[in-house]
Amino acid sequence: MASTPSPSSYIATGGAFERDASYVSDRITKDARRPEHGPVDGDLWPVEPGRYRLIAAAACPWANRTLIVRKLLGLEDVISVGMPGPVHDSRSWSFHLDPDGRDPVLGIERLQDAYFRRFPGYPRGITVPAVVEESTGLLVTNDFPWITHDLFHEWQEFHRPDAPDLWPAELRAEMDEVMERIYTEVNNGVYRCGFAGTQEAYDAAYDRLFTALDWLEERLTDRRYLMGERITEADVRLFTTLARFDAVYHGHFKCNRQKLTEMPVLWAYARDLFQTPGFGETIDFDQIKAHYYVVHSDINPSGIVPKGPDPEAWLTQHGRG
CATH class of the missing domain: 3.40.30.10 (Glutaredoxin)
Known part of the structure; x- marks a missing residue:
């Protein structure tokens, strides 16, 4: 950024x-x-x-x-x-x-x-x-x-002795493909919506983003993490966009077909990661909102920072274990 x-x-x-x-x-x-x-x-x-x-x-x-x-x-x-x-x-x-x-x-x-x-x-x-x-x-x-x-x-x-294998060699080729799609369609996709300069560009960006989110919702239906039963770099890369989705991207970037909390599989997956040591403690919702809503003055000229959503929702049971 x-x-x-x-x-x-x-x-x-x-x-x-x-x-x-x-x-x-x-x-x-x-x-x-x-x-x-x-x-x-x-x-x-x-x-x-x-x-x-x-x-x-x-x-x-x-x-x-x-x-x-x-x-x-x-x-x-x-x-x-x-x-x-x-x-x-x-x-x-x-x-x-x-x-x-x-x-x-x-x-x-x-x-x-x-x-x-x-x-x-x-x-x-x-x-x-x-x-x-x-x-x-x-x-x-x-x-x-x-x-x-x-x-x-x-x-x-x-590395610490029990550090996770974030790049399993046997999954590298598939993981590269998954991460590329996450980057182009989701990580960058929300920005493509938020910074679109025409209605046509926004509409195309919006459709691409939610096509990818639907793909992820389906992919994660029968597996705990993106590459199976263990956390990889792919999960890290997706998580940071999901963590900002309802607080920023849904409203500020007009990614508003659904909130993350209305996508049941992705919402449970995101909470699972948030509650995993190493993830949630790096998230500061106040700083996240302050950055987007204040710095992007073209999008939010008033500089008003929203109070919600309630971050306590991230600590509710996710049922992914």
Whole structure:
């Protein structure tokens, strides 16, 4: 999620939303080796406990993934975390919730400082999640799909003993297909609805989103998790969008055919994950709502933040065990 100038800046020709998917594609790998999967266009950095700081705003679904995976794998004492507040301006995410408005480790007021230290005048969005080298304050990477991938594959020496296998080798091919559809149709699909610039673009985006949600509702009818009976990276990637659905996307982004609470299988699945250690404690509904309803002033010019829905509903029995 970029440090947003305004939603209108994301609207492409024809009124359809297009995400700028160009990221700093450096990777952190064991012994700075060339990875088997993913981009290697940038530099390679070595896995080293205590060297890096993950900057991940609680409001952002893309950053939320990294917070969940870090907890699931037990990397809290290996990679530190800094958390910008939910409300930012056109320049950058800022650390306005920290004492003196600065990240206590990096000493910076804005994430922009780490980007500019590495790339003076960096021209793209200042996005989270981002990994910053603590000693130099340099941005390492903001390539969010590969940050969580590498936390699993490259940092295994430092995982807790009972860490889940988030990328089962025997399921990799199918999981890649499932995650691609989740990304294009759901994770990005809600934004395609919310930032549509024409009725035609919105209608098409709306239909695509709910076609995918119907597919997920059916897929999860006879399996506990997306890939079977154990949690994988695919579940992490879907969960962060579902967690924001009723609080933000249903109303603010006009994804209003149904609420999540009206999709019985997906709602039970989402509560199952929320109540699983590593998931629910990363969700801050107040920050989530503050971000979307305040920062997206083109969509919500009043800046009024809704009080509901009641987060206690996430703690009700889900029956998925």
